[in-house]
Amino acid sequence: MSYSKSMGEVVHLPVRTSTAPADTSADTAADPLADAESAPALDAPAGAPDGAERIEDAAAAVVDIDTSFEVQLDPGADPDAEGEPVDDGIGYLLDDPEGDAYPVIPEHLRSLAGVGEAIARHARRMGHRIAFHTVRAPGYAVRAGVWSVVGLWRLIDRQLKWWWVSENDYLRSLAIAQGDSREWYKLHREVKETRRTRGTILAGQAVGVLAAGLVLVEVAPWWGWAAVAAVGVPWLAHLGRPEDRPIIVPATTVPRFRLLNHDVVLRAYYAAGLGHPEKPGQQVTFETTMSRTPQGEGSQVKVVLPHGTGFGDVVKAKDDLASGLDVAPSQVYLSHDPTSHRRHTLTVMDRDPLAVPAGKTPLLDCKPRNIWRPAPFGLDEHSRKVTVGLLWNSLLIGAQPRKGKTFAARLLALYAALDPAVRLSVVDGKNSPDWNKFALVAYHFIRGTVPNRAGDPVRQLIDALAEIKRHIIDTNDFLSTLPPEECPEGKLTEELCRRYPKRLFIWMLVVEEFQNYFELPDQDDNKQVAELLSFILAVGPSSGVILLSSSQKPSGVGAGDVQRLFNRYRDNHAVRFALRCGNRNVSDAILGGDAYSEGFDASALPVGKQYLGVGYLYGAADETPTVRTHLADHGDAEKILTAARTYRERAGTLTGYAAGEDTGTPDRDVLADVLAVFGADPGLHWTELADRLADQFPDRWADATPDAVSAQCRDLGVPSVNVKRAGVTVRGCRKNAVQAAADATATG
CATH class of the missing domain: 3.40.50.300 (P-loop containing nucleotide triphosphate hydrolases)
Incomplete structure (x- = not known):
């Protein structure tokens, strides 16, 4: 199995189960549908392509499966490719040990399907916003009109204060308080000069605004007034509204997450009964400082429990711990430290990661896969990709x-x-x-x-x-x-x-x-x-x-x-x-x-x-x-x-039930076979009967057990009775009973 440390950077983890060694040559690393070795199959007839060659033929074909989608098999495709994620808008890190370089083109934008999905995702988001604001547009217009009047008054007030040089009043008052008449006269002259200059500017501005208004009244069409209103009203409304009362409300919410610190964590642990702040030797401590997770989606810290308290106690108190942290239990993750039963890493996610769907399977690209490569399974609690190696494994x-x-x-x-x-x-x-x-x-x-x-x-x-x-x-x-x-x-x-x-x-x-x-x-x-x-x-x-x-x-x-x-x-x-x-x-x-x-x-x-x-x-x-x-x-x-069926048809590997073949064991007449092995014996133990069937008809009875033979004979009307042979009496059947059952079957 492997994880992605961040979106797309894959880290291979050691597998617990024993695995057969895989060939690490270039041929082995190739796709299973690519060129195979030229050695013929043992059972292939002369001149006929073997299974590997038919798989190669399938890989070279473009398969039109139906009118709704098309599958193109690429012989040079990456064997590890798992298809484009369906809902992933973040660029992937390159798969290098440093992990400090981003790809020029994000992985999810390297195919037409990925580009189309990204466009569709943003279009859905934009469509929601347009619908949300369209419904509320009349309210926005009313609020904008009211606050534009307030904004106009605030603009005039600011202009007047600018013209009057109000900020100079404090300096002149200070000069009067200090009895400095010379400084007061100097400031007074500067204020008069500034007011004269600024007054001239404001007068010119007023004349320009008045002239523009007269021109609009005389010659401007209706759309000219609309353009002025479209520019002026929003600007004046923004100027007039209070800072805490936006005119246009957001269409989406910002997720709330709890900012953690050591005091909050300590309070949660003590509330969960995992120590005591005042009793000697019962304090919870920290081995590391509080930090963000590598993916930036939560906070984590390494906790050291008091002596006598272990990881099992934390597991039992997880719900109480989540309550103390004021989060859902599914946001709290505990990782045991193998070196100490007292130590563990506490990770608290900003929001419930399990409530966010992993999206559609990447197998929907319908490209051929290689069973020797891990299968995509989903995302973990940190939004890292999780894959499962199927070979050499059994899964429950x-x-x-x-x-x-x-x-x-x-x-x-x-x-x-x-x-x-x-x-x-x-x-x-x-x-x-x-x-x-x-x-x-x-x-x-x-x-x-x-x-x-x-x-x-x-x-x-x-x-x-x-x-x-x-x-x-x-x-x-x-x-x-x-x-x-x-x-x-x-x-x-x-x-x-x-x-x-x-x-x-x-x-x-x-x-x-x-x-x-x-x-x-x-x-x-x-x-x-x-x-x-x-x-x-x-x-x-x-x-x-x-x-x-x-x-x-x-x-x-x-x-x-x-x-x-x-x-x-x-x-x-x-x-x-x-x-x-x-x-x-x-x-x-x-x-x-x-x-x-x-x-x-x-x-x-x-x-x-x-x-x-x-x-x-x-x-x-x-x-x-x-x-x-x-x-x-x-x-x-x-x-x-x-x-998948199309690939198998092309490769010649569609067999068994899917191909309309009988995949069971060869047809057998149970009673006829049993009679054939009886010979001159009037009765046989079930064990002897099973051995004789396996010896004489190995193609049909090779794996038959005494219990299986007994069950099949009893189903056909042959009773299981005590049979004495060589001084030993055990359960078996008699030849005349088998013959009677065969006759009844033939006449029935």
């Missing part, structure tokens, strides 16, 4: 319903969709319309838990997870066969993915409301899903499989092994994003047990429409920012996914 997103959980997960999935080399599997456990448009690009697209026209989603999910598991195993096996000079550390790299696009690629698995698949009516299905997801979470990220899980119920799911596997699956996500939660227990389930002690409680996030999409991003870096996610509504998602 949790929140109450309707707090922005699905929108946040969809942002990252949209980023992956814009890379045509990424395979995308979308599993929507709540069967909502939020993910429907991903059918345009998804390799797997599974909705709900109840069988529907598209089939049984539970069986589809198990088959899809089994396929991903096989891909992980195949990827690791293939990497182990590569020579050390080609794959020095035996890990996936961008260069290898471009060289062998049919064998090595990135796969994102999105599971919305994943807890629904741990609470299925059939416990065997629960176990299969739990085991497969746990395997993928443990092994998948190192093989290029990205897990994106979301849930509104991250605890209290299942029982026994299912509950254990659910908790393991939930707790082993490397990166967590928690939006508003119902209580602290739910927040801890999403963020982990250590988050609260570090000052992060998602149940304390502010509530309101303006705070939708606000949450804590934990585990992505050493810092935990409060993120305001970008927005991509349903229309935005459809536009982005339409572009």
